[in-house]
Amino acid sequence: MITFAHAYKVFPNGYQGLRDINFKIDKGEFVFLTGPSGAGKTTLFRLISGFDRPSSGLVEVLGSEVATLKNVQIPHFRRRIGVIYQDFRLLRDRTVLQNVAMPLLVRGDSAGAIDRRAREILQTVGLGFRMDSYPDEISGGEQQRVAIARALIHHPGVLIADEPTGNLDQDMSVEIFRLLEAVNAQGTTVFVATHDTELIRKRPFRVIEINDGQVVRS
Numbered sequence: 001m002i003t004f005a006h007a008y009k010v011f012p013n014g015y016q017g018l019r020d021i022n023f024k025i026d027k028g029e030f031v032f033l034t035g036p037s038g039a040g041k042t043t044l045f046r047l048i049s050g051f052d053r054p055s056s057g058l059v060e061v062l063g064s065e066v067a068t069l070k071n072v073q074i075p076h077f078r079r080r081i082g083v084i085y086q087d088f089r090l091l092r093d094r095t096v097l098q099n100v101a102m103p104l105l106v107r108g109d110s111a112g113a114i115d116r117r118a119r120e121i122l123q124t125v126g127l128g129f130r131m132d133s134y135p136d137e138i139s140g141g142e143q144q145r146v147a148i149a150r151a152l153i154h155h156p157g158v159l160i161a162d163e164p165t166g167n168l169d170q171d172m173s174v175e176i177f178r179l180l181e182a183v184n185a186q187g188t189t190v191f192v193a194t195h196d197t198e199l200i201r202k203r204p205f206r207v208i209e210i211n212d213g214q215v216v217r218s
């Protein structure tokens with residue numbers, strides 16, 4: 001499902017963001033990615049979601065080799081992946097409902113189907129009462145849940161979540177992890193970057209730890 005083999009990421013300034021990364025995640029797995037700030041977690045996720053290409057080595061996701069995807073293939077590739085960004089990336093001039101509906105709109109679903117599914121997923125993340133608000137009118141934790149709903153709305157085969165509970169209190173973090181586990185139970189492969197060692201310790205899932213651009217535990 002996700003394979004890294006001798007993958008490197010060297011930035012234009014020469015900095016080695018990732019060095020000789022090797023691991024494999026099978027379909028249906030739930031895996032944590034941990035490591036200190038600056039370790040390379042977001043860099044690694046950007047390779048999985050096709051926002052960036054490895055400088056060398058192999059990154060394969062859902063049967064596609066990211067390095068060799070043509071630009072025209074990228075939108076189709078990304079449609080099978082759900083991404084929760086560390087900084088949410090919500091559209092300020094769209095309502096909560098419109099933000100969440102975006103992946104289905106891009107895919108060309110019917111207006112009725114989009115509306116139904118967007119309302120349903122917003123209820124699931126506990127934001128049914130905020131559908132018509134704009135991102136600047138809601139709290140950071142609520143924005144985070146909008147980002148989560150948007151990542152899940154199209155039933156992706158792989159969900160990558162970069163610090164999905166970074167701005168949430170403990171109760172809400174537990175709720176979000178329940179949601180991610182429920183998504184995983186339905187067959188979605190889930191890969192979550194987090195600093196929350198407490199949450200990791202309480203769960204039976206595999207942990208990949210990186211430090212200074214290298215895997216130190218897998």
Ligand SMILES: Nc1ncnc2c1ncn2[C@@H]1O[C@H](COP(=O)(O)OP(=O)(O)OP(=O)(O)O)[C@@H](O)[C@H]1O
Pocket residue numbers: 011012013015017035036037038039040041042043044086
């Ligand atoms: N475009 C870039 N050019 C040069 N260096 C970069 C670039 N992007 C990231 N880096 C560096 O690569 C390293 C890894 O960054 P990354 O954002 O992947 O860390 P992270 O593990 O996600 O950290 P955090 O937990 O703070 O989000 C950092 O030292 C960062 O400064």
Ligand SMILES: [Mg+2]
Pocket residue numbers: 041042043086162
């Ligand atoms: Mg990061």
